[in-house]
Structure formats: structure tokens, C-alpha cells
Amino acid sequence: MSFWTKRPGVYSEYTVKSRYAAASSQKFAAAVGVYTGENPEALYEVKSVEELAAALPSQGDAGLYPLCKILLEGGVSKVYCAPVPTGATAEDYKAAFARLEGIENLYAVVCDSGEEAVLQELRGHCVYCSERQKERLGFCGAKESSGAPVLAQSLGCERMVLCAPAARYGEGESAAFTAAAFAAGVLTAESAGYNLNGLVLGGVDALVEAISESALEEMLGLGVCAFESVGGQVQCVKALTTRSMSGGAADYSLAALNTMLIIDEVMAALRTAMKQRLRGARNNALTRGAIASQATIELAAKQDEGLIDDFDVPLVSEQPDEPGVLLLEVGFHVAGVISQIRIVAQITV
Structure with a gap:
């Protein structure tokens, strides 16, 4: 701090910082798409539009x-940028997804292709990483809105978000643009419990078509994350994953995107807390009690945040065949977001 005068007296200076700065994500994203430049097998990491233009x-x-x-x-x-060459096959995309596997804190992967074979590879990537404690969600767009319900059923996974219809960005139009804008909205949301239904997308200019009400109902029933124009803005109708069925029967338990966001956040918090307990710990009653207590603290914190409604008492047990392994069992009830309020009135005239 410096002032312009040596004269005795009382002086002050101040800086102004806006409370309304643009949102910034805690988690990272990746984009996989066609690029005809050099090094088609490279992986670029950028933090600004200027860095992107240079890379x-x-x-x-x-x-x-x-x-x-x-x-x-x-x-x-x-953002991690993973290019594939022009005319890329599903195998080319698979190789690009593989380059993203080891990245920490990467949560959303956006793909420019609407081909089912490519999106099945994206699905496989997200499931593979999530099973290895690197939770991922795949964001993509349907080539044609009319084919979105069938494609969503084929993908049928709680880690896939299929967006429709296409949106305009600059001189181009693509449902992948819709998916990218939605992925940015998800990553910059206030919390995992922030209701994404009705989320207004930034960046994209407009949708290329309006979906009829009957087509919209079909999309929402089969796991398509559909969008509509409201007041000149692009708005999410209902934030869904493509998981609408289990064993051939309708099952919407993992259909809401917020459900997956909450599950991932709670499990990541538990893992972080347990890693701290793991250092130098002995397999004895005192350690097991401390681990159960720590898990209770973490779950209670998520309950206070409104992400879960309630939880079971955590149980910690030894594994007879593996003396160095402890089993922590937790159970919690995800606080689902509200998508409808149904009013039933009894009216007397």
C-alpha cells in the first residue's frame, strides 16, 4: 500500500470487488471432438479462451x-481438449477418451458426435472411471431430436446426459453445443443440490427447433434432457440422465441428474475423510470407532447442507480374510429436487 503524500494526516485507499463475479467451477471438464490441426493424438489443457486460441x-x-x-x-x-481426426471412427474416440482416464477432478466429458457407437464408448469411459473413484458424467447431443428417445434408451446409463434439440453458436448449430452449455451450467451450479430443472443456458444463442408437447413428453419419459426457448432464453425442461429403465421395466430412481450429483459428492466427501484416517491407523476397536464417528460427521454435514434427508448409523467391521482391510457400511437417503407440485382441490360452490 502506498500513498502520494508525505504530509501528516489521516489518509485512506480502497479497492472494490464485485460480489457478483461470474461463476467458476470447482471441477473440470473435457471436450472430445474433430480437429484438423497438428498432433491429433495430443491432449491440451486450457484455462481461458486466450489459451484455447493459442493451443x-x-x-x-x-x-x-x-x-x-x-x-x-x-x-x-x-478444460481438457482431446482432438480426433476428421472422419474419426468410434475407435478414434475411444482412444481420445482413454487419454482422459488418469486426470483428477475431471467430472464432465462433452463429445461432439451424435453417433451411437461413439456415445457407447463415452458411456464405457464414464462407467470405467467412476468405478475407479474418478466419477464422470458424459454430456452429448442427439443428431436428430426425433431419434433422441431411442438413443437414450440404448445408452440407458445414469452417467450419460443426452441433450436435445440442437442450439446455435456463432454460425454453427449442434446438439453438442446444447450439451456443452448445459455441462458448464452443471459444473458452475451453487451445489449438487441446486435444482437444475429450468436452468437457463449461457453461451448458446437459440435452439434450432421447437419440440412439440407430445414429443417432449416422450423424451422426458425415456431419459432425454430436453430444452426449450422461454422468453428468448434456452432453458432446461428437466435435468435427466438416460437411466429410465432397469431390467426392462421403468425405473426413475437414478433418472434425475441431481441424484447422481449428490451421490457423487457424498461419496467423494466420505473417501476424502477416510483417507485422512487411513494414515498410521491400527486395526483395533479405537480406530474402528473413530472411523464410524468421522463418517457420521461427514453424513451429518451433508444432511445440514440439504443434500441428504437422513442416514443410517455407519458400521465399521473387520474382514476376517484380510486383516488390513476395514469395511465401512453407510446408508443415506438422497434429497431429491422438486420437479412438480400437484394441487388437488375440493371445491364447494
């Missing part, structure tokens, strides 16, 4: 570049 000069309004730009402009703090 991957724009090649028009399709493919990888606009997806990355939409994510950055939407407030994602770090």
Missing part, C-alpha cells in the same frame, strides 16, 4: 474448438 486455433463453428470455448465462457475453470 487450438479456431477452425470454424464445428468440432472441438467451439465446445471448448462454450465451456470456458460458461465458467469452467479448466
